[in-house]
Amino acid sequence: MIEVTGLSKSFGTLQALDDVTFTVEKGQIVGFLGANGAGKTTTMDILCGCIGADQGTAKICGYDINEQPLEAKKRLGYLPDEPPLHLEMKVRAYIEYAAKLRGLKGTKIQERTNYVLGKLEIADVSHRIIGNLSKGYRQRVALAQAIVHDPEVLVLDEPTEGLDPTQIAHIRDLIRSLAPEHTIILSSHILTEVQNTCDHIVIIHKGKLIRQGSYEEIVKEAESGGVYRLKVAKNEQALIGAISGFKGIKYSNFNQEDGEIEFGLEANDFDTLDLIGSKVIEGGYGLRELTLKTRSLEDVFFQITK
Amino acid sequence: MGAALIIARRDLMSFFTSIKGASIFFFFLIFMGVFFQNFVATFAELTAQAPQHGGEAPTLEQLTRAIFYNLHFILILIVPAVTMSAFSEEKRNHAFRLLQTSPVTSLQIVLGKFLASTSLLGFVLLASTVYPMFTVLYGNPDVGVILSSYLGIFLLMCGQVAFGIWISSMTSNQFIAFLFTMFGIFMLMILNWLAPHITGGGTLENVAKYVASTEHLDSFFKGLITVKSTMYFLCFSAMFLFFTNVALDSQRWR
Numbered sequence: 408m409i410e411v412t413g414l415s416k417s418f419g420t421l422q423a424l425d426d427v428t429f430t431v432e433k434g435q436i437v438g439f440l441g442a443n444g445a446g447k448t449t450t451m452d453i454l455c456g457c458i459g460a461d462q463g464t465a466k467i468c469g470y471d472i473n474e475q476p477l478e479a480k481k482r483l484g485y486l487p488d489e490p491p492l493h494l495e496m497k498v499r500a501y502i503e504y505a506a507k508l509r510g511l512k513g514t515k516i517q518e519r520t521n522y523v524l525g526k527l528e529i530a531d532v533s534h535r536i537i538g539n540l541s542k543g544y545r546q547r548v549a550l551a552q553a554i555v556h557d558p559e560v561l562v563l564d565e566p567t568e569g570l571d572p573t574q575i576a577h578i579r580d581l582i583r584s585l586a587p588e589h590t591i592i593l594s595s596h597i598l599t600e601v602q603n604t605c606d607h608i609v610i611i612h613k614g615k616l617i618r619q620g621s622y623e624e625i626v627k628e629a630e631s632g633g634v635y636r637l638k639v640a641k642n643e644q645a646l647i648g649a650i651s652g653f654k655g656i657k658y659s660n661f662n663q664e665d666g667e668i669e670f671g672l673e674a675n676d677f678d679t680l681d682l683i684g685s686k687v688i689e690g691g692y693g694l695r696e697l698t699l700k701t702r703s704l705e706d707v708f709f710q711i712t713k
Numbered sequence: 714m715g716a717a718l719i720i721a722r723r724d725l726m727s728f729f730t731s732i733k734g735a736s737i738f739f740f741f742l743i744f745m746g747v748f749f750q751n752f753v754a755t756f757a758e759l760t761a762q763a764p765q766h767g768g769e770a771p772t773l774e775q776l777t778r779a780i781f782y783n784l785h786f787i788l789i790l791i792v793p794a795v796t797m798s799a800f801s802e803e804k805r806n807h808a809f810r811l812l813q814t815s816p817v818t819s820l821q822i823v824l825g826k827f828l829a830s831t832s833l834l835g836f837v838l839l840a841s842t843v844y845p846m847f848t849v850l851y852g853n854p855d856v857g858v859i860l861s862s863y864l865g866i867f868l869l870m871c872g873q874v875a876f877g878i879w880i881s882s883m884t885s886n887q888f889i890a891f892l893f894t895m896f897g898i899f900m901l902m903i904l905n906w907l908a909p910h911i912t913g914g915g916t917l918e919n920v921a922k923y924v925a926s927t928e929h930l931d932s933f934f935k936g937l938i939t940v941k942s943t944m945y946f947l948c949f950s951a952m953f954l955f956f957t958n959v960a961l962d963s964q965r966w967r
Contacts, residue, residue, distance in 0.1 A: 457813045459966045480816040489807035491814075493723070495731050507719045508815040552811065 408433045408560055408590040409454070414463035416449055423449045424460070425614045431607070433559075436586050438601030439594035440708065441611040447594040448488055450611070451564050454592070455485040467560050481510060484558035488565050490549030494538030498529060501537060502551050509556035523551040527581065543574040550578070554585065561585065563593040567600060579604050598708055610708065626707050634700045637668040637683070640693025649686055655679040669700065716817040720825025721832065724799075728833050733798070741791050741837050748783045749844045752776060773854040778934050780844055781862045785930060788834075788870060789902065793894035795833055796877025797887045799826045800961075804885035819961040823878070823954055830874045838867060858936040865933025868946035869926055873898050875953035882960045901926045 409431040416424040424446045431437045441447045452458045454465045456472045456479065465472045470479040493501055502523060506516045524530040527547045532540060537548055546566070553561060566582065567575040582591060582604055595601050601608060608625055610618040618625050639646060643661050650659045650670055656679065659670035672679060687694045728734035756776050763770035803809035812822050842863075848854045877894040884890050904925035912918040922928055926949075929942035 455814045457810060457965070477816040477818070480814060483814065485810070485814040487807065487810045487814075489810075491808045491810035492806070493727065493803075493808050493811075494806065495727055496723075504719070504723050505811060505815075508716065508811065508817060510816055 408435075408468060409592065410464075410466040411450070411454065412464050412466075414450065414453060414465060415461050416446075416453060416458070417461060422614050424453075427463070427611065427614075427616045429609050429616060429619055431590055431592060433590050434587055435607050436582065436591045436593065436605045437607045437609060438605030439592055439609050439611065440596070440598065440601050441594070442596060445611045446614040447611060448564055449614075451485070451487075451562050451592070451594060455483060455562055456480060457487075481556075482559045484553035484556065484561045486550050486553040486561075486563045486566055488568065490545055491552070492537050492545060492549055495536065497534055497536055498540070498548055499524070499533040501548065502555055505552035506555045509558075511556055519555050519557065523555050526554075527551050528577075542569050543571065546570060546574070546578070550581070554589075557588075559590060561589045561591045563591065565595055566593055567595070567597065575600070634669060634671045635680070636696065636698050636700045637670065637687070638666065638694075638696035639668070639687055640695055643668055643692075646687065646690065646692050649690070650683055653679050653682055667696075716815075716821040717824035717828060720812070720817070720822060721828035724826060724829030725832050728795075728829070734833065737791060737794055737833070738837060738840060741787060742840060744787050744790075745784065745841055745844060748787075749780060749847075752779050752783070753847075773848050773852045774858060777845055777848055777854050777859055777862070780848075781866060781934055784838075784841060784866055785869070785902070785927075788866070788873060789895055789898050791837065792834065792870065792873040792877055792898060793891045795830050796874055796881055796894055797890040799830060799878040799881040801881045801885050801887045801890045805887070819958050822961065823882075823957045826878050826957075827874060827954060830878060831871055834870050834874065835867070838863065838870070855936065858934070861933050861936050861938050864938060865930050865942070865946075868933075868943065868950075869930055872926065872946050872949035872953070873901075875950040875957070876901075879953045879957040879960065882957045882964075903927075 409429075411430070412428050414424050414427040415422075427446070427450060429437075439447050439450065449458070453460045454467070454472065456476050459473060467479040468482045470482070472479045493504075496504070499520060502520045503516055506519055511519060521530075524533050527550060529544060529547050529551065532544055537545060540548065546569070550563070550566065553563070563582070567578050570578065579600065582593065585591065593601075593604065602622055606621065608619065608622055609616060610625070637646075637650075643666065647659050647661050647668055650656060650668065655673050655676040657671035657673050659668060661668050670683075684694070684697065686692075687697075728737075753776070756771055760770045762768075800809065803812070845854075845859050849856065849859075873894075876897055877890070880894045880897070881887075881890040902925070905922045905927050908918045908921035908925065912921050923945075926946075929945045932939050932942050
């Protein structure tokens with residue numbers, strides 16, 4: 408559905424994208440993750456034909472966005488980070504205009520407009536001027552223009568930016584409901600949003616693609632052996648020194664707030680884990696808890712982008 | 714062409730649903746009215762004085778020509794006010810992304826913007842017919858000259874619009890677009906007066922005079938519709954529409 412190969416783009420001396428390659432299969436929701444300025448919007452802009460790449464190709468449903476832009480754009484719906492709204496227009500008129508631009512004709516225009524107005528729950532404001540609507544409504548109107556022509560591929564750049572928690576939940580449900588029929592790429596710097604919504608994650612950092620895969624795959628790869636949490640009764644600092652000395656320990660640190668020691672193992676090295684357990688008991692530190700820590704995407708993201 | 718008409722229709726409607734369209738009509742008709750009232754008063758005064766001083770009374774053709782020269786001058790303000798928003802406004806509020814990601818070509822976008830601006834200014838010209846109409850009602854002017862003058866003004870206006878949307882396509886600042894368009898149109902108007910002073914005569918002067926819009930407009934104002942002048946305006950418009958198309962395409966690669 409989406410094939411991005413060796414995409415590079417620079418703005419003056421700034422290398423915004425450097426040899427980015429990924430593919431997205433039909434029906435997948437892909438989360439595009441990265442800090443501000445990582446290159447998410449640049450990738451999406453290239454993918455949607457707003458800007459050209461210095462090198463590489465981007466294909467939508469097999470159509471190259473530079474070679475066959477009209478065919479590619481027919482199959483594409485884009486919600487940019489800044490909603491592309493005509494603030495002086497009424498909601499219905501705007502969506503109908505977007506539908507006509509995307510090539511819908513005759514009764515299909517009304518049909519699809521009514522459908523998206525209902526789907527996004529904006530039918531009650533359909534005769535209001537967009538400029539008079541709240542940010543949440545505007546974002547939904549912008550999303551309506553992206554899906555009005557029922558595109559095979561949806562590209563959503565930070566779709567929940569600036570929305571309240573209820574609206575975020577609504578947009579998230581909506582994206583999930585669109586997934587079976589559409590291939591969706593969404594970018595966000597809200598990690599829980601990507602973790603909860605997407606089947607596949609692409610992490611981009613300083614213009615380079617540094618990880619891709621399912622949430623479980625990315626976390627597993629980052630952990631490579633696991634992160635453990637140890638709680639003891641006394642003299643934690645002395646124990647940290649001892650743990651750091653064991654073979655196979657990636658790092659260890661003491662969390663002052665929780666009174667916990669966190670350490671990472673290089674592999675599933677249960678011998679080292681046994682040694683640590685013995686050390687705690689023999690040293691009389693008083694074992695209270697030793698658990699494998701489940702890591703959030705946030706932990707992994709910070710680890711691999713630092 | 715279908716997409717160009719969809720874009721043109723939306724842009725034209727946006728002129729009328731905002732205060733912009735009404736303001737353009739208001740200021741245009743006010744300016745035209747004030748000048749027309751002055752011309753007519755002067756015309757009546759000179760006609761009354763002619764028998765006493767033994768000179769020739771002014772003709773209605775002179776009056777209508779004054780109206781059209783005045784119209785030409787007012788377009789220097791009106792055309793940039795219309796074209797400045799063609800691309801600049803949509804770029805500033807990011808609405809241009811909708812066009813960029815829709816299955817339409819750059820040429821369709823350019824033609825859509827051009828049609829919207831020329832349609833609005835066409836309505837403005839239509840509104841201005843009220844002034845020459847007075848001369849028809851109360852005198853016997855040559856209607857052919859009035860019609861050819863309107864054709865000349867319309868063709869000139871098309872060229873000015875093409876130039877204006879080209880400027881607008883290169884900036885997201887409407888004020889800058891307004892200033893540069895006004896400056897360009899003004900230079901085009903005075904080029905035939907400046908030509909002898911800046912070229913040193915000869916072929917260069919003739920080229921400069923040919924490029925000036927006033928030279929070509931004069932023939933329309935005299936009732937002459939020549940191929941040379943018509944082609945000048947059509948080529949001028951086509952050239953700047955082409956430049957706009959190139960500007961839009963090139964912006965993708967910056």
